Amino acid sequence: MIQVLFFAQVRELLGTAKVEHSSANIRTAEELRAALAATDDKWAKVLTSDKLLVAVNQTISQWDTQIKAGDEVAFFPPVTGG
Amino acid sequence: MNGETIIRVQTHDFSVSDEYALLANDNQDGAVVNFIGKVRDFNDGSAVTDLTLEHYPGMTESVLSQICQQARARWPLNNVTIIHRVGTMALGEQIVFIGVTSAHRKAAFAACEFLIDFLKTKAPFWKLEANETGSKWVEARDSDEQAAKMWQK
Numbered sequence: 037m038i039q040v041l042f043f044a045q046v047r048e049l050l051g052t053a054k055v056e057h058s059s060a061n062i063r064t065a066e067e068l069r070a071a072l073a074a075t076d077d078k079w080a081k082v083l084t085s086d087k088l089l090v091a092v093n094q095t096i097s098q099w100d101t102q103i104k105a106g107d108e109v110a111f112f113p114p115v116t117g118g
Numbered sequence: 119m120n121g122e123t124i125i126r127v128q129t130h131d132f133s134v135s136d137e138y139a140l141l142a143n144d145n146q147d148g149a150v151v152n153f154i155g156k157v158r159d160f161n162d163g164s165a166v167t168d169l170t171l172e173h174y175p176g177m178t179e180s181v182l183s184q185i186c187q188q189a190r191a192r193w194p195l196n197n198v199t200i201i202h203r204v205g206t207m208a209l210g211e212q213i214v215f216i217g218v219t220s221a222h223r224k225a226a227f228a229a230c231e232f233l234i235d236f237l238k239t240k241a242p243f244w245k246l247e248a249n250e251t252g253s254k255w256v257e258a259r260d261s262d263e264q265a266a267k268m269w270q271k
Contacts, residue, residue, distance in 0.1 A: 044172055044244035045255045087258075091242070094177035110174060110242075114258030117171065117202060117243025118155050118214055118234055 037105060038068065043112035049082045059105035065090045066099040068109055087114055121196035121219065125182045127173060129205040132215050141197045147219040149226040153234050155214040157207050164249045171204045171213065174242035178202075185236040189218070192232070193225035200233065202243065232269055239266040 037056045047053050055072075062068050069090070073083040082088075091110040092101050103109060121144065126132075134154060142150045157169045186198050201215040216233045220226040245256040 041174070043174055043242065044246075048255075091174070091177060094174070094180055096240070110177070112174070112242065113244065113255070115239065115242050116245045116256040116258050117173070117241050118238035118262075 038062065038103060039108045040068070040072065041108065041110040043110060045113055046082055046088070046111050050079060059103070059107075062103055064099065065092060065097055065101045065103060065109060068103055069099070069111070072111075083111065085113075088112075089114060121198065123183070123186050123190075123197075124199040124201075125179055125186065126201045127175075127178055127182075127204060128201065129203060131203070131212060132201050134212075134215065137199055137201065137215055137217055141199055141217045141219055144196055144219065146221060147196050148221050149223040150217065150219045151223070151226040151230040153214075153216040153230050154212055155234070157209050157211050157213060159209055164247075164251075166209060166247050166249055168206055168208050168248050169213070170206045170246040170248070170253075171202075172244045172246065173202075173204050177242050181241045182237065185233060185240060188236070189229045189232050193220065193229045195220050195225060195229055198229075198233075200237065202237070202241070204243070235262070235265045235269060238262045 038059050040055045040057050042050055042053055069083050073080045089112055090097050093108055159166055182200050195218050197219045199217040203213055207213060216230055218226050218229045239262055246253050247256055
């Protein structure tokens with residue numbers, strides 16, 4: 037399984053902070069995003085935003101980053117701290 | 119020089135004088151630079167009543183630690199402190215403390231600015247701003263991204 041986390045407005049719009057997703061047929065961050073976006077129209081809209089960022093195992097990553105079972109993958113908007 | 123790095127993510131407020139005393143305890147340092155970020159009253163034209171900071175526990179600490187290492191690789195620093203609050207803060211409250219010490223001022227000024235520029239664009243914190251009519255997520259600013267890019271030259 038892949039642990040999937042959502043933060044800030046992504047979490048708020050999806051109405052969930054965490055889901056588990058099967059790692060079967062998921063090779064990259066982009067494939068995970070596409071699989072989650074297929075949930076329904078709301079998830080498609082939130083997860084196809086061109087501003088969406090992805091972190092794999094707590095490191096900001098590219099969409100072609102490899103993913104395997106046991107990884108933690110987080111989706112969130114651009115950061116605004118400080 | 120092989121000073122101490124302190125990184126804290128916390129809900130409670132911090133004391134600038136206590137943090138200064140901790141930072142400035144080494145007589146080889148001639149320069150101490152502090153930056154304090156606060157909740158301000160207007161953002162994009164609406165009056166802010168309070169601010170809620172969300173973060174990604176674990177990744178936040180790891181990114182802050184990485185940017186401290188990058189600053190130490192660029193400048194001869196001694197002590198470095200980064201404190202960032204999370205949770206809900208009222209107008210005027212302190213959000214973030216950055217402190218660096220060095221033998222001389224130029225390294226301390228530059229490193230402090232580098233750390234806040236990188237914190238703002240790399241560390242996974244998000245601001246939810248509340249005003250009289252409701253709340254909205256703060257948008258990332260291109261000017262912050264430009265400020266961080268300037269250090270890559």
